[in-house]
Amino acid sequence: MSDEKIQSYAQAILAVASAESNPAQVEDEIYRFSQAVQASEELKSTLSDASIPSVRRQQIVEDLLDGKASQTTAALVSMLVAAGMGSEIKAIADQMIGLGAESRDKAVAEVYSVVDLSPDQQERLAAALKSATGKDVEMKVIIDESVMGGLLVQIEDEVIDGTVRTRLKQLREAF
Amino acid sequence: MKKRIIFASALTGLILVFGLGGNALASGESLGKCSVIEYNEKIEAAELTPQSLSDEASIEVLAEIFDSCIEAPSPIIPEINEVIWGGGAFVVLLALMLWKGFPAVQKIMNERSEKIATDLDEADKAKSEAQAVKTQYEAELADAKSAAAAVIEEARQQAEVLRSDLQERAESEIAEMKEQAAADIDAARERAMGDLQSEVSEIVVGAAERVVEANLDAQAQARLIENYINQVGSN
Numbered sequence: 058m059s060d061e062k063i064q065s066y067a068q069a070i071l072a073v074a075s076a077e078s079n080p081a082q083v084e085d086e087i088y089r090f091s092q093a094v095q096a097s098e099e100l101k102s103t104l105s106d107a108s109i110p111s112v113r114r115q116q117i118v119e120d121l122l123d124g125k126a127s128q129t130t131a132a133l134v135s136m137l138v139a140a141g142m143g144s145e146i147k148a149i150a151d152q153m154i155g156l157g158a159e160s161r162d163k164a165v166a167e168v169y170s171v172v173d174l175s176p177d178q179q180e181r182l183a184a185a186l187k188s189a190t191g192k193d194v195e196m197k198v199i200i201d202e203s204v205m206g207g208l209l210v211q212i213e214d215e216v217i218d219g220t221v222r223t224r225l226k227q228l229r230e231a232f
Numbered sequence: 233m234k235k236r237i238i239f240a241s242a243l244t245g246l247i248l249v250f251g252l253g254g255n256a257l258a259s260g261e262s263l264g265k266c267s268v269i270e271y272n273e274k275i276e277a278a279e280l281t282p283q284s285l286s287d288e289a290s291i292e293v294l295a296e297i298f299d300s301c302i303e304a305p306s307p308i309i310p311e312i313n314e315v316i317w318g319g320g321a322f323v324v325l326l327a328l329m330l331w332k333g334f335p336a337v338q339k340i341m342n343e344r345s346e347k348i349a350t351d352l353d354e355a356d357k358a359k360s361e362a363q364a365v366k367t368q369y370e371a372e373l374a375d376a377k378s379a380a381a382a383v384i385e386e387a388r389q390q391a392e393v394l395r396s397d398l399q400e401r402a403e404s405e406i407a408e409m410k411e412q413a414a415a416d417i418d419a420a421r422e423r424a425m426g427d428l429q430s431e432v433s434e435i436v437v438g439a440a441e442r443v444v445e446a447n448l449d450a451q452a453q454a455r456l457i458e459n460y461i462n463q464v465g466s467n
Binding site: 170171172174178181182184185186188189205206207208210217219221225228229232 | 432434453457458460462465467
């Protein structure tokens with residue numbers, strides 16, 4: 058899939074979201090759904106399987122997001138699946154998040170953690186990251202039990218790794 | 233040559249036989265110094281007949297006739313007729329010999345001498361050729377011996393070189409095998425040490441992971457997050 062097509066879909070979703078009363082919520086819900094699809098290979102293959110009727114795939118999306126996301130979010134994701142972009146949801150969501158943050162003069166910070174961060178922790182972490190990198194960030198917390206503990210933050214190409222997994226890996230390599 | 237010799241011998245024999253025979257026949261016509269006619273005249277004069285020879289007187293008369301005719305020959309000087317016949321025969325024989333015999337004999341001797349000389353020359357030539365062949369054979373034999381010695385020496389040198397090469401190659405291979413064996417041993421030891429270290433680290437890290445996981449409750453997670461935020465903010 059070409060980057061230009063992915064960027065076009067990301068810009069379209071951003072335009073639709075901006076028309077809503079809470080565009081940040083729509084962005085966040087689409088991003089979280091893309092993370093869920095990325096984590097489940099079965100779901101990813103199902104949404105991108107052309108042999109399954111698009112109506113059926115849309116129904117799956119609506120069932121998954123029913124009561125957990127706004128109708129706008131569900132409609133936008135359903136539109137992507139119907140357009141045959143099921144396998145590119147993650148790329149479109151990342152592009153959308155990046156473009157949205159850029160429009161607000163901020164950078165996206167992907168935070169990998171075993172547990173969700175409280176608003177206070179997110180606020181203090183954003184301040185600490187700005188102090189370290191000089192950038193205002195919009196955090197996207199990704200629940201990843203493989204990190205075992207601590208946090209891993211990726212801002213564009215920069216990675217700040219403070220996870221237990223990495224420390225154990227360093228310990229293994231030290232032997 | 234033999235035919236000529238036989239012919240000359242036969243001619244000489246014939247001359248001697250017929251020459252001497254003629255002389256004998258000539259002397260057969262006389263008895264002592266009386267001729268046959270004189271005998272007959274004396275016998276007729278004595279009136280002797282074959283019938284009267286039976287008495288002694290007639291025999292004595294006949295004996296006297298004989299004695300009167302018989303003269304003791306000279307032990308040194310032959311009779312004239314014999315000298316004449318003998319000298320003639322000798323002269324004829326000498327002439328024949330000088331005319332035919334001596335040249336033939338001389339020719340035979342010359343031919344014989346030439347043949348002997350030729351044979352001697354041929355013998356000398358053959359001897360020289362044999363000597364040359366012998367010399368050549370000896371030279372070739374010497375060359376062959378020299379060549380054989382050279383071949384043997386060359387073969388010996390090649391064998392020595394080959395033996396030296398094989399020995400060097402064997403020593404080199406042995407050294408390489410030793411080095412390879414030493415390298416294999418070192419690699420195996422390092423591999424074993426690495427495996428052992430990996431197993432040890434796996435055990436230790438696995439135990440650490442289990443300890444960490446057992447102790448990573450909500451408070452520990454919150455503490456790790458706080459430490460992370462403080463550490464990032466302090467940089």
